[in-house]
Amino acid sequence: xxxxxxxSLSRRKFVGAAALASTGSLLLDSKTAFAKTDxxxxxxxxxxxxxLHKSLTDxxxxxxxxxxxxxxxxxxxxxxxxxxxxxxxxxKDQQAMVREIFLKLHSPHYxxxxxxxxxxxxxxxxxxxxxxGKPGSGKFEFVYTGRHCTRRCDGxxxxxxxxxxxxxxxxxxxxxxEAADHPGNAYWFQAKRANELYQALDGKxxxxxxxxxxxxxxxxxxxxxxxxxxxxxxxxxxxxxxxxQKGLLGKVLGDLLAPFxxxxxxxxxxxxEANDLNKLHLSYYKKEDIGxxxxxxxxxxxxxxxxxxxxxxxxxxxxANIEA
Numbered sequence: 001x002x003x004x005x006x007x008s009l010s011r012r013k014f015v016g017a018a019a020l021a022s023t024g025s026l027l028l029d030s031k032t033a034f035a036k037t038d039x040x041x042x043x044x045x046x047x048x049x050x051x052l053h054k055s056l057t058d059x060x061x062x063x064x065x066x067x068x069x070x071x072x073x074x075x076x077x078x079x080x081x082x083x084x085x086x087x088x089x090x091x092k093d094q095q096a097m098v099r100e101i102f103l104k105l106h107s108p109h110y111x112x113x114x115x116x117x118x119x120x121x122x123x124x125x126x127x128x129x130x131x132x133g134k135p136g137s138g139k140f141e142f143v144y145t146g147r148h149c150t151r152r153c154d155g156x157x158x159x160x161x162x163x164x165x166x167x168x169x170x171x172x173x174x175x176x177x178e179a180a181d182h183p184g185n186a187y188w189f190q191a192k193r194a195n196e197l198y199q200a201l202d203g204k205x206x207x208x209x210x211x212x213x214x215x216x217x218x219x220x221x222x223x224x225x226x227x228x229x230x231x232x233x234x235x236x237x238x239x240x241x242x243x244x245q246k247g248l249l250g251k252v253l254g255d256l257l258a259p260f261x262x263x264x265x266x267x268x269x270x271x272x273e274a275n276d277l278n279k280l281h282l283s284y285y286k287k288e289d290i291g292x293x294x295x296x297x298x299x300x301x302x303x304x305x306x307x308x309x310x311x312x313x314x315x316x317x318x319x320a321n322i323e324a
C-alpha cells in the first residue's frame with residue numbers, strides 16, 4: 001500500500017511528467033530535427049477544413065459529405081478507405097489543403113515524419129477523406145483514412161473523445177516482417193520508452209505486467225472498446241508503481257501523445273487524468289517478442305475509458321481510443 005504522503009508525491013510526479021512530455025519536450029534525442037513543415041504558422045486544420053468544404057463541387061460533395069451522425073464517422077481500422085474517392089482525384093489546390101490539414105494535426109517535431117510514413121506505406125494521395133456535418137454551422141468532422149492511418153479533425157464537435165474519436169497509426173518500415181530493433185520505424189520510439197519502464201519494474205511487478213499472449217485482437221472498432229471500469233483490466237495497475245516508476249509512465253504517455261498537435265495531446269491528457277491515472281494498467285506480452293530479445297514488441301496501456309494498444313509484431317500497428 002502507498003501511504004497518503006507518498007501517493008500525493010507520486011501523483012504529482014506522474015501528472016507532471018505526462019503533461020511535460022505531451023508537449024514533446026522530453027521526447028527528442030540529439031538526432032531529432034525540427035520538422036521542415038512549420039505547422040504552427042498560418043490557418044489551423046479546422047479553418048482549412050471549412051475552406052476545403054467551400055471549395056467542393058456538387059459532385060465532390062455528393063461523394064464525400066455525410067451527415068454528422070453517420071455511422072462511418074466513428075469507424076476505425078488498420079487499412080481502409082472511408083469512400084471510393086481518393087485524395088489524388090481532387091484539384092491540386094484541394095490536395096494541398098488536405099495535406100496541410102493532415103500535417104497540422106501533428107506536432108512540429110513529428111508532422112513530416114508521420115506524413116512520410118503515410119507516403120511510404122501506401123501513398124498519401126491514395127488515401128480518402130470524408131466530411132461529416134458542415135463547418136461553421138454546427139458540428140463537423142474531417143476524417144482521413146488509408147493504410148496504417150485514421151486521423152480526425154473535429155473542432156471539438158465530438159464531446160468526451162480525444163482526437164474526435166478512435167485513431168489508428170502504424171508503419172511497415174523495412175518490409176512486412178520487421179527486425180527486432182524495427183529500423184526506420186516512425187513509432188518504435190514509443191515502445192522503447194515503454195520497455196524502459198518495464199526495466200524499472202521489480203520482479204513482483206514484472207510477474208503481473210508480463211503476460212503470455214495478447215488477448216486483444218485486431219477487429220476494427222471492437223479493438224478499441226473500453227470496459228468502463230477496472231474490472232477485467234489485465235496487467236499491472238499504475239497504483240502499484242513507485243513515484244519514480246509513475247514518472248516513467250508519465251513519459252510513456254507523453255511519447256504516445258508526442259506525434260499529435262498540442263491541442264489534441266492536452267485534451268487527451270486531461271481526459272486520462274479525469275479518469276484517474278492510477279486506474280491505468282500496463283501489460284506486456286512475452287510470446288509476441290521478435291528476436292526473443294526481451295524487448296517487448298507488443299504492449300498496451302489500458303484504463304476504464306482508454307485503450308492504447310501497441311502491436312509491434314510483425315510490424316507496428318497502434319490502436320488508440322480515449323473517452324470521457
